[in-house]
Amino acid sequence: MIITTSKPFEEVLKELEGEDKVFIVGCGLCSTTCETGGEEQVAEMKTKLETEGKTVTGTIVYDEVCHELNTKRKFRENKDAVESAEGFLVMTCGAGCQSVREATEKGVHPANNTVFLGNILRQGNFTEKCSLCGDCVLEDFGAICPVTRCHKGILNGPCGGTDEGKCETDKEKDCGWTLIYNQLEKMDKLDRFKRIYGLKNWQASMKPGKVIFEKKGEGGE
Amino acid sequence: MLLEKHVKPSIKEVMESGTFLVSGEIGPPKGTDIDEMIHHIDLIKDKVHAMNITDNQSSVMRYPSLGTALIILEHGGEPNLQVTCRDRNRLAIEADLLFAYTRGVRNVLCLTGDSIPVGDHKEAKAVFDCESVQLLQLIRNMEEGKDSGGNEMKGGVEFYKGAIVTPEAHPIEPQMLKFAKKIDAGAQWFQTQAVYDMENFKYFMEEARKIDDKVKICAGLVLLTSMGAIRYMNANVPGVFVPDHLVQEMSDAPKGEALATGIRIMARQIRQCIDEKLCDGVHIMAIGKEDAVPQILDEAGVDISKM
Numbered sequence: 001m002i003i004t005t006s007k008p009f010e011e012v013l014k015e016l017e018g019e020d021k022v023f024i025v026g027c028g029l030c031s032t033t034c035e036t037g038g039e040e041q042v043a044e045m046k047t048k049l050e051t052e053g054k055t056v057t058g059t060i061v062y063d064e065v066c067h068e069l070n071t072k073r074k075f076r077e078n079k080d081a082v083e084s085a086e087g088f089l090v091m092t093c094g095a096g097c098q099s100v101r102e103a104t105e106k107g108v109h110p111a112n113n114t115v116f117l118g119n120i121l122r123q124g125n126f127t128e129k130c131s132l133c134g135d136c137v138l139e140d141f142g143a144i145c146p147v148t149r150c151h152k153g154i155l156n157g158p159c160g161g162t163d164e165g166k167c168e169t170d171k172e173k174d175c176g177w178t179l180i181y182n183q184l185e186k187m188d189k190l191d192r193f194k195r196i197y198g199l200k201n202w203q204a205s206m207k208p209g210k211v212i213f214e215k216k217g218e219g220g221e
Numbered sequence: 222m223l224l225e226k227h228v229k230p231s232i233k234e235v236m237e238s239g240t241f242l243v244s245g246e247i248g249p250p251k252g253t254d255i256d257e258m259i260h261h262i263d264l265i266k267d268k269v270h271a272m273n274i275t276d277n278q279s280s281v282m283r284y285p286s287l288g289t290a291l292i293i294l295e296h297g298g299e300p301n302l303q304v305t306c307r308d309r310n311r312l313a314i315e316a317d318l319l320f321a322y323t324r325g326v327r328n329v330l331c332l333t334g335d336s337i338p339v340g341d342h343k344e345a346k347a348v349f350d351c352e353s354v355q356l357l358q359l360i361r362n363m364e365e366g367k368d369s370g371g372n373e374m375k376g377g378v379e380f381y382k383g384a385i386v387t388p389e390a391h392p393i394e395p396q397m398l399k400f401a402k403k404i405d406a407g408a409q410w411f412q413t414q415a416v417y418d419m420e421n422f423k424y425f426m427e428e429a430r431k432i433d434d435k436v437k438i439c440a441g442l443v444l445l446t447s448m449g450a451i452r453y454m455n456a457n458v459p460g461v462f463v464p465d466h467l468v469q470e471m472s473d474a475p476k477g478e479a480l481a482t483g484i485r486i487m488a489r490q491i492r493q494c495i496d497e498k499l500c501d502g503v504h505i506m507a508i509g510k511e512d513a514v515p516q517i518l519d520e521a522g523v524d525i526s527k528m
Contacts, residue, residue, distance in 0.1 A: 152349045
């Protein structure tokens with residue numbers, strides 16, 4: 001799940017300066033769950049923009065705005081509303097917003113901040129457990145990620161900032177290394193903790209990431 | 222050609238001769254007005270075996286540790302260069318170490334570094350390309366003539382490699398495992414995070430000796446200066462614990478006598494470390510009160526020229 005938060009409305013209005021006819025895009029997946037770009041939030045945004053004197057030429061919420069071919073298809077299906085718009089307000093993650101970029105030459109504006117790849121703890125409560133490092137180390141650490149759950153992302157044990165299982169940066173946050181220690185101890189695998197982990201290969205997560213799978217016949221693209 | 226202008230024996234020479242090491246600390250200032258820092262260097266350079274220079278301590282941007290190490294050498298002192306992994310990636314650290322070695326720095330203290338949010342550049346990007354254990358390993362590789370990319374270097378380095386351990390860490394078990402890893406990665410000696418409870422410290426030393434009875438360990442002592450500082454440390458500094466009897470002693474101090482009481486406490490702790498052979502040395506952190514160091518050593522009856 002890609003976690004997003006809404007930008008302040010004033011910032012959104014500033015983005016739309018000079019573009020009075022706006023088309024709003026929301027996403028049926030992540031930003032619906034985050035309540036930053038589902039049907040309800042898109043409808044609310046439409047009302048707020050109209051109150052500010054904007055004309056909303058259309059709204060659309062569909063799954064996988066990040067799917068670029070799908071987004072282009074959705075735009076063709078909504079040709080009139082899309083063509084009469086001067087700008088697009090995208091209530092999705094940054095990937096969705098840039099997918100819209102590929103579908104139009106007009107102004108494209110993010111309504112959200114994209115914060116992390118998150119786990120859902122409960123409604124409206126998300127936490128980051130994986131930071132997409134490209135070289136998964138979970139096997140070595142009892143399936144608890146030190147790269148993400150230790151705020152320094154260090155690989156050889158807790159730093160001096162750990163205290164009673166909490167992190168010095170935020171007493172509400174667990175020290176990832178205490179979690180790892182406890183897990184490995186429970187599994188009788190402390191030998192993994194004792195092993196020295198060498199320098200991490202950051203090339204594995206070099207930007208921009210690109211993966212192209214070989215075609216596997218039917219079902220492949 | 223290496224710069225050869227050492228006036229003092231190296232930390233390694235002091236340690237290996239069995240002499241109780243007395244180390245001080247220099248905290249560089251924020252800015253280019255370094256007169257007071259130089260005053261502190263001159264004040265303690267002959268009273269301690271070495272001076273540890275903090276590296277953007279507490280994630281607060283300051284005059285650099287490497288530059289300060291060179292100033293200490295120019296003034297005839299022995300620098301112990303702190304290197305943290307927070308602000309520099311492996312390339313930058315390696316390049317700094319090459320420079321340090323050619324300019325006569327012989328001691329490096331390897332730390333991961335504090336968190337960015339505790340400092341004064343809260344929006345900065347933290348690096349942590351490596352951490353303390355990997356840094357120790359990286360230096361060991363450089364000593365064998367190779368950089369961390371596995372490339373041969375024309376001329377390597379040689380440092381006395383130090384590291385940090387936190388005797389009051391909670392929980393202590395992962396801390397002790399990391400202590401062992403640091404030794405495996407090449408740490409030759411340790412400075413501890415601040416210790417105040419000498420009974421706890423004795424217990425820590427017993428545990429540490431079970432892991433390695435040869436590695437050198439120096440007790441880190443931080444000067445108590447006020448009740449406010451104690452309250453702050455006990456509430457906010459992970460791995461630092463001032464026990465009740467010292468809190469009482471400080472709070473019983475007459476008005477205006479808090480610093481003098483702190484000096485007396487530290488002098489007593491140094492004496493205890495020496496007399497009871499608790500450890501291999503002490504590292505004195507006077508944090509802003511460096512002027513007090515000569516008096517602390519006087520009261521402890523410590524004169525390094527006679528050790």
